[in-house]
Amino acid sequence: MTQNILEMRSITKTFPGVKALSEVTLEVAPGEVHAICGENGAGKSTLMKVLSGVYPHGTYEGEIVFEGRTMKFGDIRESEAEGIVIIHQELALSRYLSIAENIFLNNEIKGRFGLIDWDKTTDEATKLLARVGLNDDPNAKIMNIGVGKQQLVEIAKALSKKVKILILDEPTAALNDADSDHLLDLILHLKGQGITSIIISHKLNEIKKIADSVTVIRDGKTIETIRREDVSEDRIIKGMVGRDLEHRYPDHTPHIGEEVLRVEDWTAHHPQDSSRVIVDKVSITARAGEIVGIAGLMGAGRTEFAMSLFGHSYGSRISGKVFKRGTEIKTRTVSEAIKNGIAYATEDRKTFGLNLIEDIKRNISMASLDKLTSMGLVNDNEEYKVANEYRDTMNIKAPSVLNATGQLSGGNQQKVVLSKWIYANPDVLILDEPTRGIDVGAKYEIYTIINRLAAEGKAIVVISSELPELLGICDRIYALSEGRITGEMPVADATPEALLKLMTLEKQR
Amino acid sequence: MTDTATTKPAPPEGKGPDGTFTANLKHIIADLGKNGIFLALIAVIVLFSITTDGILLRPQNISNLIVQNGYILILAIGMVLVIVAGHIDLSVGSIAAFIGAISGVFVSADFLGLPWWLAVILSLGVGAIVGAWQGFWIAFVGIPAFIVTLAGMLIFRGLALITLGNSNIGSFPEEYRALGNGFVNFPVDIGGGETVDPLTLVVGLIAIIALIVQQFRTRNGRVKYGQDVEPLTWFIGKIAIFAVGIGAFAYALSVFKGIPVTLIILALLVLAYGVVANRTTFGRHIYAIGGNRRAAELSGIKTRSVDFWLFVNMGLLAALAGLVFTARLNLAGPKAGDGFELEAISAAFIGGAAVQGGIGTVGGAIIGGFIIGVLNNGMSIMGIGIEWQQAVKGLVLLLAVAFDVYNKRRAGTAASR
Numbered sequence: 001m002t003q004n005i006l007e008m009r010s011i012t013k014t015f016p017g018v019k020a021l022s023e024v025t026l027e028v029a030p031g032e033v034h035a036i037c038g039e040n041g042a043g044k045s046t047l048m049k050v051l052s053g054v055y056p057h058g059t060y061e062g063e064i065v066f067e068g069r070t071m072k073f074g075d076i077r078e079s080e081a082e083g084i085v086i087i088h089q090e091l092a093l094s095r096y097l098s099i100a101e102n103i104f105l106n107n108e109i110k111g112r113f114g115l116i117d118w119d120k121t122t123d124e125a126t127k128l129l130a131r132v133g134l135n136d137d138p139n140a141k142i143m144n145i146g147v148g149k150q151q152l153v154e155i156a157k158a159l160s161k162k163v164k165i166l167i168l169d170e171p172t173a174a175l176n177d178a179d180s181d182h183l184l185d186l187i188l189h190l191k192g193q194g195i196t197s198i199i200i201s202h203k204l205n206e207i208k209k210i211a212d213s214v215t216v217i218r219d220g221k222t223i224e225t226i227r228r229e230d231v232s233e234d235r236i237i238k239g240m241v242g243r244d245l246e247h248r249y250p251d252h253t254p255h256i257g258e259e260v261l262r263v264e265d266w267t268a269h270h271p272q273d274s275s276r277v278i279v280d281k282v283s284i285t286a287r288a289g290e291i292v293g294i295a296g297l298m299g300a301g302r303t304e305f306a307m308s309l310f311g312h313s314y315g316s317r318i319s320g321k322v323f324k325r326g327t328e329i330k331t332r333t334v335s336e337a338i339k340n341g342i343a344y345a346t347e348d349r350k351t352f353g354l355n356l357i358e359d360i361k362r363n364i365s366m367a368s369l370d371k372l373t374s375m376g377l378v379n380d381n382e383e384y385k386v387a388n389e390y391r392d393t394m395n396i397k398a399p400s401v402l403n404a405t406g407q408l409s410g411g412n413q414q415k416v417v418l419s420k421w422i423y424a425n426p427d428v429l430i431l432d433e434p435t436r437g438i439d440v441g442a443k444y445e446i447y448t449i450i451n452r453l454a455a456e457g458k459a460i461v462v463i464s465s466e467l468p469e470l471l472g473i474c475d476r477i478y479a480l481s482e483g484r485i486t487g488e489m490p491v492a493d494a495t496p497e498a499l500l501k502l503m504t505l506e507k508q509r
Numbered sequence: 510m511t512d513t514a515t516t517k518p519a520p521p522e523g524k525g526p527d528g529t530f531t532a533n534l535k536h537i538i539a540d541l542g543k544n545g546i547f548l549a550l551i552a553v554i555v556l557f558s559i560t561t562d563g564i565l566l567r568p569q570n571i572s573n574l575i576v577q578n579g580y581i582l583i584l585a586i587g588m589v590l591v592i593v594a595g596h597i598d599l600s601v602g603s604i605a606a607f608i609g610a611i612s613g614v615f616v617s618a619d620f621l622g623l624p625w626w627l628a629v630i631l632s633l634g635v636g637a638i639v640g641a642w643q644g645f646w647i648a649f650v651g652i653p654a655f656i657v658t659l660a661g662m663l664i665f666r667g668l669a670l671i672t673l674g675n676s677n678i679g680s681f682p683e684e685y686r687a688l689g690n691g692f693v694n695f696p697v698d699i700g701g702g703e704t705v706d707p708l709t710l711v712v713g714l715i716a717i718i719a720l721i722v723q724q725f726r727t728r729n730g731r732v733k734y735g736q737d738v739e740p741l742t743w744f745i746g747k748i749a750i751f752a753v754g755i756g757a758f759a760y761a762l763s764v765f766k767g768i769p770v771t772l773i774i775l776a777l778l779v780l781a782y783g784v785v786a787n788r789t790t791f792g793r794h795i796y797a798i799g800g801n802r803r804a805a806e807l808s809g810i811k812t813r814s815v816d817f818w819l820f821v822n823m824g825l826l827a828a829l830a831g832l833v834f835t836a837r838l839n840l841a842g843p844k845a846g847d848g849f850e851l852e853a854i855s856a857a858f859i860g861g862a863a864v865q866g867g868i869g870t871v872g873g874a875i876i877g878g879f880i881i882g883v884l885n886n887g888m889s890i891m892g893i894g895i896e897w898q899q900a901v902k903g904l905v906l907l908l909a910v911a912f913d914v915y916n917k918r919r920a921g922t923a924a925s926r
Binding site: 310311313333334335337338344346351352353354355356357358362365366367369370373376377378380381382384385388400420 | 730731733734735736737784787788789790793794796797800801803804805806807808809810811863867868
């Protein structure tokens with residue numbers, strides 16, 4: 001029996017109200033590439049944050065054994081000192097510094113008098129860049145090289161820290177195919193040099209290509225660890241999604257009417273790099289009383305589609321047509337979209353959805369102040385009354401509607417966001433990850449609200465990466481991958497396996 | 510249907526019995542916490558009344574306080590809105606100087622010699638255009654307000670000097686000068702060489718009645734909609750305190766020269782902008798943008814348009830401040846408006862505006878402006894040199910904001926507990 005380089009034993013991590021990890025076990029053999037698979041929110045990133053000391057020792061239960069010794073990391077520097085380096089999905093590079101400066105950031109090579117030895121820095125950087133197969137000038141600025149190369153710079157930075165275990169969180173999510181292939185080759189190449197890698201990914205073909213073993217996590221629990229010879233896509237998918245679907249979703253009997261929304265060939269490009277297509281000729285429809293799901297993994301272009309549709313809030317070179325009840329409408333600005341009966345509740349309520357320093361009342365009225373205004377003056381008593389009605393019907397748990405929304409829990413904040421849009425009285429309501437970061441009880445309430453809105457004859461579009469959620473509440477589901485609609489099925493025909501296959505369907509190469 | 514039935518609130522969240530001593534006390538403490546800035550103003554007034562042997566509260570000095578600080582208070586009204594939206598305006602002093610110079614050219618008999626009212630309207634128009642110029646760069650080109658108004662500070666100071674052509678413009682018509690140092694009065698001799706202006710007293714009385722009516726209407730509106738209101742005794746007590754304050758103030762003005770024209774302008778502005786900030790969609794949008802710009806955008810608020818009009822408004826108010834200042838001195842000079850922007854910004858921050866935006870009130874900015882005014886005035890009476898005055902004002906600004914930050918942090922931890 002070989003000695004494992006890393007063992008995470010019975011890791012349990014609790015956030016207020018949520019058990020993110022429950023008795024998770026991870027065993028990594030030296031020199032292997034170990035993949036961690038799971039749906040969004042399954043606990044992959046949390047596990048890696050425990051390992052790298054982002055969540056310091058004492059904030060979780062369980063034990064981390066690295067090279068036979070028990071580790072108690074207090075912060076990320078202590079884990080890096082041991083040779084455990086994590087590369088996050090959002091790269092931690094300073095755009096205005098050079099490649100060499102970034103590699104040795106906070107690890108500078110010093111010469112006499114404690115001053116930075118720039119010659120040696122450049123020299124060492126060049127050597128490290130050669131190891132990751134990058135032959136760019138080490139003095140080039142990060143902002144002037146592509147995302148793929150930036151990823152390689154991150155790896156070079158890790159190598160400069162004498163890395164033993166390299167953790168990559170969704171490393172290819174933002175890369176094109178050539179860059180992805182290059183990166184995967186590099187991981188295998190580093191494995192040849194004895195570096196162990198842990199790769200978090202849900203791109204199954206990648207995992208099959210490079211992983212020696214795969215650990216599947218679901219709902220904060222380890223499901224199983226599969227050895228390379230036993231790895232199959234079906235087995236991974238089954239492990240990822242197989243859970244009890246009963247009683248998590250309220251009953252919903254659809255009364256579907258006429259078509260309310262039709263989007264044709266909706267295309268949007270990246271806001272800075274207008275040659276990159278992010279949303280690719282998406283066409284969808286939604287009917288009155290219907291709950292339509294859009295299933296897509298992170299980076300598939302879900303939010304980008306919704307936001308570009310909602311007042312061109314994302315992207316550049318946007319094209320395509322929108323029809324409401326058969327008549328073409330324009331949605332070039334948010335107020336135009338709202339006026340035309342479209343509302344969008346964001347996935348990131350704290351950044352994009354709420355004014356956290358303002359009270360519940362003013363957040364609810366924010367998108368529809370005109371309704372409360374007569375002769376130029378806002379009727380604040382009426383506003384109070386409206387807010388109280390929503391507090392009651394939406395069951396927003398707060399002592400008063402004059403409480404700031406920043407003090408509410410995630411579920412109650414989400415109810416405020418929903419109240420805002422319901423009060424705006426749209427015909428089409430697009431809900432982006434409506435239950436993200438919300439506990440189970442509040443989720444059920446949100447689903448009930450969604451059902452009620454559908455019963456009132458609104459067309460609802462739900463964007464989610466949680467398949468059970470979509471299968472539990474939707475009438476019809478579209479699958480989105482790499483900005484394209486890769487399939488559509490009524491919920492009766494849909495299975496998690498079939499959807500996941502469509503969601504991971506890649507473009508023909 | 511009786512009176513007691515309408516004044517009795519129907520508290521939705523089961524508050525204790527109305528009118529009890531503890532309920533009163535709770536509301537008094539909560540109100541004092543919310544109005545810490547108001548208490549600070551009273552403390553400063555009491556302090557300087559003592560150190561100046563009561564000179565601070567003499568009728569003539571009270572009148573002077575209004576007239577000397579009028580232009581700063583006018584600027585503070587616009588500034589607090591700009592700050593709430595998350596911007597800043599460094600150019601208001603230069604704009605005031607520029608408009609002062611322009612208005613001098615319009616109204617002075619040596620130059621165009623226009624009628625005073627036409628000169629005022631044209632000057633305000635130029636102010637709005639100046640504001641539109643800055644608003645354009647901020648709202649539609651996307652250059653930070655700090656940079657645009659820093660540039661504006663230089664540009665309009667330069668234009669003021671060019672307009673003046675290396676000299677002063679002075680000696681304006683009576684009506685124009687009234688903007689800065691005029692009084693409305695009908696003095697009546699009460700013997701012993703003393704006079705009293707009954708008009709001022711009547712206006713003071715009207716103000717008290719208006720306050721009472723407005724307060725009761727608001728309260729009854731809230732009760733009708735089932736909102737929580739403070740106990741009646743404390744409510745009446747509070748009105749009584751304010752009524753006495755207004756009465757004393759009116760009496761002080763009436764035994765001096767009557768109502769300063771600057772005070773009339775100021776009162777109208779405070780009322781109008783109080784309504785704009787709280788009761789109009791434009792005002793609400795300012796707060797929404799300051800609280801979370803992206804969320805405001807995604808709620809359909811036209812953030813660029815709001816930014817633009819905010820600076821047009823600031824230009825207009827800076828022009829008005831320039832007019833009042835020039836009229837008061839009866840002179841448009843090259844140093845006019847020097848440092849006004851800093852006093853106006855200080856007033857807004859002392860009055861509780863947040864540096865990050867989203868928080869701040871017109872009333873707070875006015876009180877902040879009065880605190881600075883009393884500091885200036887009190888220290889001058891005491892004969893403290895300008896160098897110490899500067900240092901003290903700087904320290905007060907720092908402490909005021911530090912206190913605010915500390916208070917909010919405490920409130921924040923209490924809320925998350």
